[in-house]
Amino acid sequence: MKVEIVTIGNELLNGDLADTNTARLATFLRARGIAVAAAQTVPDVEGAIVGALRLAGERAQLVLVSGGMGPTEDDLTMEAAALVAGRPLVEDAGTLARLRARFEARGYPFTPNNARQARAPEGAAVLENPVGTAPCVRLEAGGATYFFFPGVPHELARLADDYLGPWLAERAGARPYRSVKLKTFGKTESQVATMLEALPRDPRLHVAYRAHFPEIQVSFHATEPDAAAADALLAAARDGAREALGDIVFTEDPAVELAEAVGQALVRAGRTLAAAESCTGGLVGKLCTDVAGSSAWYLEGAITYSNAAKSRQLGVPEALIAAHGAVSEEVARAMAEGMRERSGADYALAITGIAGPSGGTPDKPVGTIHFALAGPEGTSHVHRRLPFDRERNRVVSAWFALDMVRRRLLG
Amino acid sequence: MKVEIVTIGNELLNGDLADTNTARLATFLRARGIAVAAAQTVPDVEGAIVGALRLAGERAQLVLVSGGMGPTEDDLTMEAAALVAGRPLVEDAGTLARLRARFEARGYPFTPNNARQARAPEGAAVLENPVGTAPCVRLEAGGATYFFFPGVPHELARLADDYLGPWLAERAGARPYRSVKLKTFGKTESQVATMLEALPRDPRLHVAYRAHFPEIQVSFHATEPDAAAADALLAAARDGAREALGDIVFTEDPAVELAEAVGQALVRAGRTLAAAESCTGGLVGKLCTDVAGSSAWYLEGAITYSNAAKSRQLGVPEALIAAHGAVSEEVARAMAEGMRERSGADYALAITGIAGPSGGTPDKPVGTIHFALAGPEGTSHVHRRLPFDRERNRVVSAWFALDMVRRRLLG
Structure with missing residues (x-):
């Protein structure tokens, strides 16, 4: 399954905020054996959002979208989604009722702006957000499936767990992702690459270097679909690399510093x-x-x-x-x-x-x-x-x- | 001038690393009064890089590119740039000599991999990197100007200062961007916002809050084009905010921690x-x-x-x-x-x-x-x-x- 990510927000393009949602969604997908093919970031401009959504939907089967789901006039993601789907925006009664109840419970006034967050393109699934106001919206359009998430990181994380995870689990093609990583210290990236040059290469493995100052990481990623065969390939690559790199490898555990x-x-x-x-x-x-x-x-x-x-x-x-x-x-x-x-x-x-x-x-x-x-x-x-x-x-x-x-x- | 950003690297799409270079470049441009129209992230795949560079070059006059400039075989940005320009990759003699001298001075062996970093599309300007090995490359192709930077944040920052800044200064349309920032510690973002609620608002100023853990930053951005008027507005806003916030403000200097x-x-x-x-x-x-x-x-x-x-x-x-x-x-x-x-x-x-x-x-x-x-x-x-x-x-x-x-x- 080919997946693309679209993040939306002026704050991501004016230097106010670095986008972390792409990495968050990528980590979520990687744990399920799915790679991200590309990501785009566009401002809160309807035409730019429409263009990014269309391009992603043409190239990928699954498009994950973050941002522009708030209650104010500059939140335009649903307007753009409706244009991409060629269907009108409609108010979701269940969502509207939930929003009203949420505001009442907290003693906040419910303004017309807040009702904006109950709108989604006709035919879309409007999925309840238990930790915020903007719902998660799932939309089929032009042969692609779009998931729209609010840009608030902890809301996005929760909604991905609640809705994207189960949706992916039902689809074929999602399999645990297999890779190994060696972390080294003491040599430069090119020295590390040179030390590994003589190792045999298997076309079903991809090797990647990453300079994460001051360490150099070497990763092997298996593209072999059979899990046991992938594990065997990775174990052989790891052992070969360990021997070639010697004592500059300080761990094989990605989580260990x-x-x-x-x-x-x-x-x-x-x-x-x-x-x-x-x-x-x-x-x-x-x-x-x-x-x-x-x-x-x-x-x-x-x-x-x-x-x-x-x-x-x-x-x-x-x-x-x-x-x-x-x-x-x-x-x-x-x-x-x-x-x-x-x-x-x-x-x-x-x-x-x-x-x-x-x-x-x-x-x-x-x-x-x-x-x-x-x-x-x-x-x-x-x-x-x-x-x-x-x-x-x-x-x-x-x-x-x-x-x-x-x-x-x-x- | 329309500007787009392209960031390149598998690590940005597999969850290993959140992209901060887009925000870094956007901040750099914003200080010069220039907005970013869109950003794309693609993996270390030649076809994907070519597609992103072409798309950005069709839509924008200036394309800033980060990543894929390292010495290893998964660094493919220059290969992609050559395809976009329709010109061959050639070795830059000055860069090669500088790289060799740099390695000699440190007693590192110079491997064939390292020579990869001296290559750029024919006709491109290969600009010396005083703080690393990958040069900055400026390329004119298809009516757009591309700046290629290494993905290492401090190298990118230095090369943007050294080469992109002067290049922009020579072009029309870039004007100094005016803003003030107060850094606070001790209150939450919404507490800080509440403390400032009663201040008079001027439509020519935009106020932004940013949680940069554990500090909360308050910025005022002037949209007033007249420099003296903008400065007066900003000074008044800063003084008002300082008084409202009291001793939680620890500096007004963005560079001071x-x-x-x-x-x-x-x-x-x-x-x-x-x-x-x-x-x-x-x-x-x-x-x-x-x-x-x-x-x-x-x-x-x-x-x-x-x-x-x-x-x-x-x-x-x-x-x-x-x-x-x-x-x-x-x-x-x-x-x-x-x-x-x-x-x-x-x-x-x-x-x-x-x-x-x-x-x-x-x-x-x-x-x-x-x-x-x-x-x-x-x-x-x-x-x-x-x-x-x-x-x-x-x-x-x-x-x-x-x-x-x-x-x-x-x-």
Whole structure:
């Protein structure tokens, strides 16, 4: 089944709002094995809506429409739908009664504008919205089926569950979607692609790369309709890719972020973590504690932005900072070891560097970051010269530090 | 000038990613007085891209395209552009040399894949990307001008500034767009709207609300073409709104985030800040150190996730934690006072709470957060019961804490 999406609203085309309903509907469909062929966004202009609906209906069998279902004069989706269907707009008595009752129950006045939300093209199914006023409307026109949803995300989500899901379940062709995803950190998109170049390719698999800064994701999507055959293809592709990519793969679970993968590895090893952060300013702690249940493995952190804090909180000798500078291997090692000793954590990270935009020197340019990891096996150190802006230098630094823990635990 | 947008990428149609580039480009155009007529999203399929580019080029004079400019074989935008232009793809020598130099400088191997990013349709302008590898490509075809941007948002933003802005400035019809924005924290969107209800309305101003969690933004947009008259209208609207909204407005600068507004207030007062974080796990530190130059006012932080860390790092008596629990007014106050004393900062924040999803009790349900702020004037405390999920509870907690500092400095 070919599916297109049409989103409607001036706010989507003037920069006020980024469209999230397309992704929401796409996720809904993907879970049912259905791909979206294209999406259009048009303003609250009748002619533009008519054009988009017609084009989508010519190309697809199912058209999902969001927005323009409100009670005001600039909500024109039903007018456009009536033109596309070549049928008049009629008031749905059941919907009108429900709207009146809803307003009465809340003590709101029912204005003529509100009655607009009871209108739909003649012959359309007007489906009750239990969480809002605009109904869901299902319309057959020109050989396509249109579902019209209000643009409010939680209403759209509820109405898709209530009406689109069952409608799809009755149709043939909807099958669970099959794909696998590997998340990697440490190589660029093209390096990852090059590492996978030599793998055998099966025409029933589609490989996709996605740079989701700072990780690179590799996905394999099966176009093979037989579920067991698709699973076998995907398992073989995943195993081949894992071998080719080696330890840059930090998870095969699309829902797991790097910090959670590190936490899982720590829990498996029965180990705990603390982090002393200078230039990342708490970002490692934030990423760790984003993970529910992180108290099982992340004990504490020190955000030692000033030199005084490095000495007082971590016991880094002032003389060491004076001799080598706060951004140095020596200080990174001392921070990690001080953090480990004081916290009692099995592993302690330290990050000290110059995130930018200012603070660089010829010897230590912006982007110079020193990382240390102290653990039962000893303390390791690396430094990097990162090429990004402040924000990205900080994100990559936090990820790099967490990845040091993951790699240490891999052995 | 009629403008359309085309965004390209499987990830935009399979639910992996919501498209933000359309809104980004629309904001860019709106600032120049230009509206977007329509937007399309298509997958990484050559025929679909060609169809979308042709349709947009037939309807509009300017077509802005994002995505499909990467180095891998599923990046097909340039192939599609060449078909639309009816001209072959050729390698741009300058771009190729820049790409090679960039890879050499970073010690990355230059693979054949990378050379793909130097290709563009014959006759197109291939414009250097100073912040990434995919160039910006400007192409005249079929009476329309196409700008092709990489899909990476910060690269697109930079290339729009560097190339699209000057190109538009040379064309007639682009005029500076005038608006003002107030950013607020602490009230819901409908509360903010109600606070502004009684203000006089001018038909030449459009007011818009935007929930940009956890802040609510209020914007006034002038449709008055005379610049001086528009500025006067906007100034009056801003002053009226500021008075009606009072201290929930934390900035009138669209580029300033709450942490930066707090930093500016601290610098004005000649004061410094430290933060002791439990449930926010470093998020306050992260938000503060997101701001370039934050070392002038943010001294340090302690991420005291465990009780032991609260005692050791902040001197919170173990007996106090045992008596009241880690999530309590008493412990929040002790954390803030301990942090202030040890760090020597003028102000010290403390946040301790239950972000969820687990850890709640009947007495202290999920979302219970205690905040304390210690300063030269003494220590204040508040607690809140937040209704969100873990992520949003943490974000609101960090914002609420920072806002306590802002309010304290307002007096």
